[in-house]
Amino acid sequence: MRRELEPWLTGRTIVRAELVDAAPGPKYAGLERAAGQVITAVGRRGKFLLMPLARPHGAAQPRGASPVAGAAGEKETRHDELVVHLGMTGVISHCQPPGHLRVRLELDGGPRPTLYFRDTRRFGRFMVVPSGDYRLLPTLAAMGPEPLSPEFTVAGLQRALARSEAAVKTCLLSQRPVAGVGNIYADEALWHARIHPETPADAVPGARVAPLRDAIRLVLEASIAAQGTTLNDYRTVAGEAGEFLEQLAVYGHAGEPCRRCGTEISRIVVGARSTHFCPRCQRRRSRR
DNA sequence: CGAGTGCCCTGACAGC
């Protein structure tokens, strides 16, 4: 999604930012500050889209956004950042959705002049915060390394797992060991790495950490290549369904044979999330 | 502080 948004939004000025069919609140904090600002880049951390904003040169600063003193005592402009999380059902598009529209951004002249944020179940966020100030977003503030970056190391993953007594799957979903792993991809990665999802994180054998790191990368890379996983709602910016569903080995396949060993895939609940695994390939382990 | 639970919200679907 970031890759689709980048060429569309980079350099565009937000002329108007409107909340539609949604009450102002923490999920839309600071949205009123977006108008008049330029989107200078489209970045991402885990599942959060991060778009740095800037006031056009020479533009008047609105009240409450005056320059603040920097660390060196010099005057320094405090930039804002647009933070978007799709939650479960969030969709960004350039065509008006049939319903559940929450945010409309009008952009300056050019193709595709309107960005629509649709979010049926209202779990998504669309907010403007001072750049890097993630006090309203504790998960983002404590986010682990990007899974496809060199910073995602076996040693680092091992340290993060060793700090938690929770189930390894719950630990992965916290976003602290690594960014961007959601419920579907946690199940898939643990199946590839042959780790039972309820294994206490600090009891994952050292020899299985490298396979887990590699499996997380494999699953996320493959899903990105397939434009994501569409169960019901997810759509790319162009409105296409993601194709990774077809490649899922365990998620949504309870009762079907494991494609590695033929054993029936189990479905259990871990940390209030539906969890799918092969009881033969992924043996339960306890803390030693 | 960390682990565990429940909440938010709506649509799809099963069961009666």
Add this chain to the structure above:
DNA sequence: TGCTGTCAGGGCACTC
């Protein structure tokens, strides 16, 4: 037909 109940899961507030 229409009602009720359950499930789905992002993050986060709350309790212990």
